[in-house]
Amino acid sequence: MALALLIGIVIVVRGQHSANISETALGASASPSASSSTTPATTTAANVNCDIIVPANPLSAKGLATPYQLTGTGGMTAAQSGCTMTNAASLGAFVQATILNTQTGRLYVYDPLVITQGTTPAVAPTVPVLPRHYVATIDFGFNGTGLYQVGATRHALAQGNCVNGMRGSIFGQQSFCNGTNFFNAAHRMEAEGRLFVPSEGRSSKIIPTGGRLGTGQACPVTHNFDMVDQDPSDNVTTLYLLNPATGQTAQNTTANAANIPGSTTLANGSDNTLLDLFMDPTLGCTPFQVADLANNNQPTSSQALDELLAEKNEPNIRALVPENDEMTLDGQGQFDVAKTNLYRMELGQPLVSAQTNVSSSPAVFCQNMVNIQTPFLAANQTLLATGQSPVTAVGNNLFTFLANRLSMSFTNLGCQNFGLTDPVTVTLDGNGAATAATFTTTVQKASSTSGPTVPSRGQRHGRHHHQYMNPSGM
Known part of the structure; x- marks a missing residue:
């Protein structure tokens, strides 16, 4: 398993309680949705993996309200593993x-509780x-390296x-239940005019690449190379609430x-x-939100809503999950089209093809990330510097965080193996956090589209994106 740089930090989420966010680098192994009882035990100090016990009938109202363990x-x-919500x-x-x-x-949206x-x-x-008639998708996120789904009953995982x-x-870090069925239904209803997904919104604060400040710049979505990692x-x-005195968790509701x-x-x-709570407020944008069934129908966002918004408002050059994403590599760290497609299907994204490779093949993904995100950050650094850093151990404000994240992503995706050059020069303080950054915005062209693209596990730094709430995680 890859050992990742694991960073835990405390942030303030929109003026609410303090929030612990971390990220790690992702490694993968073991069987898909089976108990990890055959996984060799590791010591608590080195452990980066956990099991999550999925309740019976997880897509039902009772299943959603039954705590995951x-x-x-x-x-x-x-306790032995450190797999505790404390x-x-x-x-x-x-x-x-x-x-x-x-x-x-x-x-x-409904956020089942993990205890x-x-x-x-x-x-x-x-x-x-x-x-009475519904379809649901359940998404899992993890602040460690590998989260293994385990059914509370023999058929729980199949039921979901x-x-x-x-x-x-x-x-x-990421896994799913019923995502393919959810997005198939959503896409069908959109095509029939029975599901409305809003526009991404526009901001008067965003400076277009190479242009002047104007009105109506499109807000970024999760398929924008402006913000991907x-x-x-x-x-x-x-978000969950933690009672520090007892170690117990609760759903994040006003009550x-x-x-x-x-x-x-x-x-x-x-x-x-990162997009919904940090970038959007800074850029003058608003995430796609719907009623939270656990919190008196207060508006809230979700991963699936962000995907629906991105699909409805696809940028001209769209960023889809690439084959050099560490989460889609096979057990030997090689590209795996089938695994990449499985991941994309659970998010409603199109499968790997000549058409999608125009923007998101491993080499082209790197090229687009460099050529699109770099000038976006350079043009908007003054605005982004006013935003709060999701992880102060990575950058001292939103701008330096994003700049450091871009540089880490360049390395972790193996972009240098495609003849590209890291466009970011980061100034670090004594603790390794970015305090300033400069960019080379010269347009680059990938010179190779084959060969190794991902550094060896020992060479990777940062975790992956969520890591950005760690260097490489968000």
């Missing part, structure tokens, strides 16, 4: 459901009232159509926050959290 792999207990910054797991009413086209195995919820989860990678090679479209926007004095907010480092 976090524990160690290979027979380790939660250790969420390093090994926390997060679950998010997005629900589509297949009659009315209305969308909802440490052997504990009880700080507050019992709210049982959602679901439409849960997907955790290929045999011998899990995705790692080494593992795009990964992890969730779920629960009032009833758990001194609670802190736990977060999953993700591209989606």
